[in-house]
Amino acid sequence: MDILAAIIGAFLLAQLIDGRVAFVLALVALVGRRALVHRRRVAKIQKLGLPPEDLKAVNEDLQSGNRDTAIERIAAVQERHRAVLRDRGLDGSTMTPEIGREIQWTDVIRQVFRVLEFDRAGTTVGPGGTVKTASLAAAYGYLLAESPIFNQAVRLPIVHRDDFRLAASVFDEPQLAEAAKEEELLVTYVPKHKLPGGLAGTSHALHYVITPHGTLDRYYAVGGDLHMAQPAPEKLFGSFNWEGEIRVEVNLDPKL
Numbered sequence: 001m002d003i004l005a006a007i008i009g010a011f012l013l014a015q016l017i018d019g020r021v022a023f024v025l026a027l028v029a030l031v032g033r034r035a036l037v038h039r040r041r042v043a044k045i046q047k048l049g050l051p052p053e054d055l056k057a058v059n060e061d062l063q064s065g066n067r068d069t070a071i072e073r074i075a076a077v078q079e080r081h082r083a084v085l086r087d088r089g090l091d092g093s094t095m096t097p098e099i100g101r102e103i104q105w106t107d108v109i110r111q112v113f114r115v116l117e118f119d120r121a122g123t124t125v126g127p128g129g130t131v132k133t134a135s136l137a138a139a140y141g142y143l144l145a146e147s148p149i150f151n152q153a154v155r156l157p158i159v160h161r162d163d164f165r166l167a168a169s170v171f172d173e174p175q176l177a178e179a180a181k182e183e184e185l186l187v188t189y190v191p192k193h194k195l196p197g198g199l200a201g202t203s204h205a206l207h208y209v210i211t212p213h214g215t216l217d218r219y220y221a222v223g224g225d226l227h228m229a230q231p232a233p234e235k236l237f238g239s240f241n242w243e244g245e246i247r248v249e250v251n252l253d254p255k256l
Contacts, residue, residue: 096144098155099189108189110231113145114216115185115208116153118171125168131161140164143187148220149228156187162204162246170208170248179250184211188233192242203242209249211236215256222256 054077061070097103119142122134133140139157141164146153158164170176170185191205219236220227234240236254 096153096155097150098157100157100159103150103154105189108149110188110190110233111147111149111228112186112188112216112219112231112233112236113143113147113154113156115143115145115167115180115187117144118142118167119144120164120168123164125165125172129165131164141167143167145187148217156189156206158206160204160206163206166204166206166208166246166248170210176210176248179210183213184215185209185248186211186216186236188237190233190240204246205242207233207237207240207249209237209251211251211254215254219254219256 054073058070058073061073099105099108121138121141123140124132126132131140139159140161141158143156143158144153145156158167170180186209188207189205190207192203215236235256236251238249238251
């Protein structure tokens with residue numbers, strides 16, 4: 001996770017909404033453990049307005065190898081801003097960051113998420129698999145998803161019709177829906193070709209797999225932060241297909 005990008009995102013977002021709200025949302029990226037393995041990037045945020053005492057303390061923690069302490073300090077900064085929001089009648093903990101807005105697409109490429117909810121956003125799948133959206137200006141739908149790389153759930157837009165069709169195929173098929181509920185429906189964002197900003201090109205980019213319960217946590221527990229810094233989603237999803245026959249995979253015995 002690029003700390004610089006997270007802070008810049010907060011400042012840009014602050015032009016549209018309350019600055020404290022923006023800062024709380026962007027700090028989701030900072031609390032993720034993956035952010036802390038890129039120490040050289042910390043220096044880049046010194047001129048962006050982060051409280052100097054907090055920046056200094058986090059820097060010292062990182063330089064001395066006290067990653068867990070740094071995470072606790074960053075979380076404390078987040079909580080202070082949430083307290084200010086609560087005093088103003090706003091609850092920052094209920095605000096869900098959205099990928100593509102508060103979190104960059106490039107920050108989640110090849111990372112793995114557990115799907116919690118599927119929001120169709122008025123989009124329907126008709127005869128022959130035709131997809132009809134409620135609005136041409138909005139995403140086809142959204143996934144509420146969680147991952148150890150973040151400290152709270154995030155909203156993942158579905159921006160390609162085939163990605164929506166695949167998600168719908170799980171929730172529309174009773175057996176698959178039950179399997180996803182009892183086990184885990186995982187998703188990863190791996191576009192074949194990337195446009196500026198990490199956005200997918202003309203092919204679909206979200207890949208799905210149903211795995212045994214607890215697989216996501218075990219995947220990210222391998223080698224500490226190994227799969228955060230060096231994602232290996234193929235271990236769960238197998239080889240990726242962008243054209244031809246695409247489907248939701250089932251992997252009941254992932255080799256981690």
